[in-house]
Amino acid sequence: GENVEQxxxxxxxxxxxxxxxxxxxxxxxxxxFPWYKQELGKRPQLIIDIRSNVGEKKDQRIAVTLNKTAxxxxxxxxxxxxxxxxxxxxxxxxxxxxxGLTFGKGTHLIIQP
Amino acid sequence: GxxxxxxxxxxxxKSGTSVKIECRSLDFQATTMFWYRQFPKQSLxxxxxxxxxSKATYEQGVEKxxxxxxxxxxxxxxxxxxxxxxxxxxxxxxxxxGFPNTExxxxxxxxxxxx
Numbered sequence: 001g002e003n004v005e006q007x008x009x010x011x012x013x014x015x016x017x018x019x020x021x022x023x024x025x026x027x028x029x030x031x032x033f034p035w036y037k038q039e040l041g042k043r044p045q046l047i048i049d050i051r052s053n054v055g056e057k058k059d060q061r062i063a064v065t066l067n068k069t070a071x072x073x074x075x076x077x078x079x080x081x082x083x084x085x086x087x088x089x090x091x092x093x094x095x096x097x098x099x100g101l102t103f104g105k106g107t108h109l110i111i112q113p
Numbered sequence: 114g115x116x117x118x119x120x121x122x123x124x125x126x127k128s129g130t131s132v133k134i135e136c137r138s139l140d141f142q143a144t145t146m147f148w149y150r151q152f153p154k155q156s157l158x159x160x161x162x163x164x165x166x167s168k169a170t171y172e173q174g175v176e177k178x179x180x181x182x183x184x185x186x187x188x189x190x191x192x193x194x195x196x197x198x199x200x201x202x203x204x205x206x207x208x209x210x211g212f213p214n215t216e217x218x219x220x221x222x223x224x225x226x227x228x
Contacts, residue, residue: 034216041204041222041224042221042222043206043219043220043221043222044157044206044219045219046216049216089156089157100147100159100162101147101157101159101217102159103156103157103158104156105155105156106154106155106156
């Protein structure tokens with residue numbers, strides 16, 4: 001089955017700086033890579049996703065890059081703000097969604113004022 | 114985005130009793146629903162996948178007789194934790210996938226505490 005590794009487990013950055021979270025996956029059949037933001041005790045919220053037919057996707061301050069050859073993908077947050085503080089999870093799965101998602105262990109992002 | 118409603122949000126039960134958690138897709142038909150478990154400060158772990166009208170598929174290590182899943186309609190899936198024990202205390206989250214398969218939408222989760 002799929003195995004997703006996520007680093008770092010904790011990331012502390014100064015407000016306004018950029019944050020980068022990296023994930024690797026093992027199953028070359030995976031073709032859908034979403035990123036979720038989860039605040040304590042709440043449901044994960046999809047913030048951005050990418051499919052294997054593109055290498056990069058951007059939405060305002062958030063961008064995701066995908067390297068299928070190396071089987072890794074990354075989340076980039078620029079101009080970080082206090083409200084970006086949360087736990088972020090990467091995931092990998094079948095783009096059709098039928099097999100569910102395999103999640104990374106999460107990154108606790110702390111934005112220092 | 115689509116709305117998935119999960120109830121209850123919190124439940125405390127005595128050891129040995131059973132607890133039912135409901136997951137409803139409110140504005141779309143969910144052909145597939147997933148049940149995840151999340152322990153404190155840990156990741157989401159897929160427990161099982163349910164397709165409407167058929168038996169659920171359980172992940173390795175998940176006891177199907179303990180975690181009963183029913184997906185009787187295209188808008189409702191239930192997870193019943195039978196004979197609950199304190200080690201079953203966790204955050205359980207469902208997600209629903211519509212047709213055609215696109216993004217999976219999460220319920221708000223259920224915090225189960227077994228005392």
